[in-house]
Amino acid sequence: MTHLSTTGLAVEIGGRTIVSGVDLDVPRGSMLALVGRNGSGKSTLIRSLVGLRPPAAGTVHVDGVDLARLSSRRRATRVAYVAQEDGPPEDLLVGEMVAMGRTPHRPPWAVDERSERELVLEALRHVGMAAKVDRPCQHLSGGERRRVMLARGIAQGCDLLVLDEPTNHLDVHHQDQLLQTVRRLGCTVVAAVHDLSLAAAHFDAVAVLHDGALHALGRPRDVLTPELVRDVFDVGARHLTDPVTGRVHLVLGAGAPPVPAPREAVL
Ligand SMILES: Nc1ncnc2c1ncn2[C@@H]1O[C@H](COP(=O)(O)OP(=O)(O)OP(=O)(O)O)[C@@H](O)[C@H]1O
Structure with missing residues (x-):
């Protein structure tokens, strides 16, 4: 399992500081919810945590390794990221979409193998979508798309999952199921969530971002007053x-x- 930490993390976009001074420590196998108002900087911070936005200052360490020093392929074997509005392209089959999560593990030009299909099916089983493995993505509902995108993240086989609003578009049953599934995986998890009740019920810790700064960090019951x-x-x-x-x-x-x-x- 993976330990994630940041020190003095700051992110700028177009010369404007969006996030600054963020110190996080996410112990192995624990789940951290990132909450805050719209525009507080959650997605920007998350993109920096997965190496998609280089920090303007500070560092992100994954198991003590500076993320900025890893190639994108190596990063993709350490951190799986599911973006906020990531949706599968409509002309792909569900299984093909999830198989894209396996890319960092495949040698170039590798042909699909039986074991790879089994990994894809296993990831889809985690989100209750295995029966739709051969359906076109365009036939999925909004909530089913979110679950397939999570399956792609699971198929990536990383010990660190970073999820931007994973419960968007999901009904209450699937919100609960998805977060229970994520917990059962045993990964280290950072997820932006808007629902404070879900944050309190499913996460070990909550980080509150306010105007791009870390306003509070700790156990849900201590933080969400x-x-x-x-x-x-x-x-x-x-x-x-x-x-x-x-x-x-x-x-x-x-x-x-x-x-x-x-x-x-x-x-
Ligand atoms: N690519 C970009 N170019 C310019 N400004 C951006 C860009 N991405 C984000 N911002 C700005 O950074 C700030 C933080 O945005 P961000 O998406 O990180 O917030 P958020 O907390 O995830 O919001 P939400 O809850 O609405 O998803 C906002 O003011 C936004 O306009």
Whole structure:
């Protein structure tokens, strides 16, 4: 399994600093959720974590190796990345799409082998899509496309998975299933997610990006406080204790407790 860390990571686009001063430490086999408002820099940070945007300052280390020193082929054997709006080209079959994840492992001009097809099928089984291996991608729904793209990332066979909004387009069942699947893989995971409840339920740690800076980092229950949610997301929130399980839940959109109505004057 892979250990990911960044030190003083900054990313610029067109001379504008988008992300700065990000120190992350993601232990082997743990799952980190990256949350923040639209435009806070999550995708930019993620692209830098996978080596697609070179840092303007700072470093990204994967198992102690500076990512910037690896060739793109070597990087692709260490980090699998599933982008936010990555969709399979319509004229490919599902299996062909997922097989593209195997490219870094194949010698040039290698012909497809039986074991490669088995790896593709296994990746598709993880996301419940093996039955559609020979279907054209254009016949898939939006949620099925997301699952096939995750299967491609799984087929890449890396111990580090970096996912940009993996639960987009998925219904609640498949959101839950997908994150459970990712957990079962046992990989080190960094994923941008918008749903704070999913972040709290499925991830070991949460990093909150705000205006391109790391605003908070820690266990979900320590980080996702009503105060932070109000400050960062400008949404009212409250903690409520589940009367059955005793677990504390964050309720969003719930402002401060209503002020009691003034009692009627008793004449
Ligand atoms: N290629 C680009 N060229 C110019 N500006 C960019 C580019 N990519 C991102 N930005 C800017 O960087 C900032 C951060 O964008 P980014 O996509 O990283 O945010 P995000 O947190 O992932 O947002 P969202 O939740 O909406 O996906 C935004 O102001 C965006 O306009």
